[in-house]
Amino acid sequence: MLKRLKLIKRGLQAMVIDDKWTQYKDDDVQKATVVKEIILNDRHEGKELNEESSFYNVVYNILIDPWTKSCTPLHCLAHSLNPRYHCLEWLQGAPNRVPLHKDEEICIERNKCLRRYFSDSKERLMATKEFFRFSRAEDVFGQFECLQNRWDLEPKEWWIMYGSSAPLLQNLALKLLSQPSSSSCCERNWSTYSFILNLCFFILFIR
Structure with missing residues (x-):
């Protein structure tokens, strides 16, 4: 799983440092900037892995049912x-x-x-x-x-x-x-x- 996470992380990093991401105007530009900062930030501050997440639970149930x-x-x-x-x-x-x-x-x-x-x-x-x-x-x-x-x-x-x-x-x-x-x-x-x-x-x- 760690190998897969590293691959996903590299893909996301490549996406947000691309010039097209900087020029992105179709949605909330501020949110796009925040996403970029989070992905490129190695400190990973915020929610711990063992904390409850309503977003995660919803997505998890959507995946588990089918x-x-x-x-x-x-x-x-x-x-x-x-x-x-x-x-x-x-x-x-x-x-x-x-x-x-x-x-x-x-x-x-x-x-x-x-x-x-x-x-x-x-x-x-x-x-x-x-x-x-x-x-x-x-x-x-x-x-x-x-x-x-x-x-x-x-x-x-x-x-x-x-x-x-x-x-x-x-x-x-x-x-x-x-x-x-x-x-x-x-x-x-x-x-x-x-x-x-x-x-x-x-x-x-x-x-």
Whole structure:
């Protein structure tokens, strides 16, 4: 988080020292000047991080509500079954991304959904083993073409082409990944929520 805050701070500093900021006339010029002074002031006087902030609480609730609705066991399972999110290309797409097996929240919610979907313990064990082979790229899932096409093919196409060795998982993936709101919104919310929340912390920090 500190790394992200430093990046945001540098961006804000570059913005307020730009000539266009000095020439800004569309709003309250005095406020623009105050904002510049706050951003460039290293003393960060004012509200402490542990103090209550009505502004922060409002923004936090606005962010949390839609995030909670999208962060469900079903969304996390769909996210986990999307082959693209197991690729190096995806991991390198943003600095805050981690492999799915290291994301505690994703793992907890995914396993919760598997328990609900596969009520029979033997069937659930089979599905769990299938997911392990898929996630670890073992057996058929480890073939060169299969790995390469994780990124190149659409998720539904990929599961049709390479998912026959994991029939329980294939059937589940085709159902979930056919939905327009399956895993894309989960990924979008993860990145957006992380960025905006870090920005809110930074705003409170400079007050």
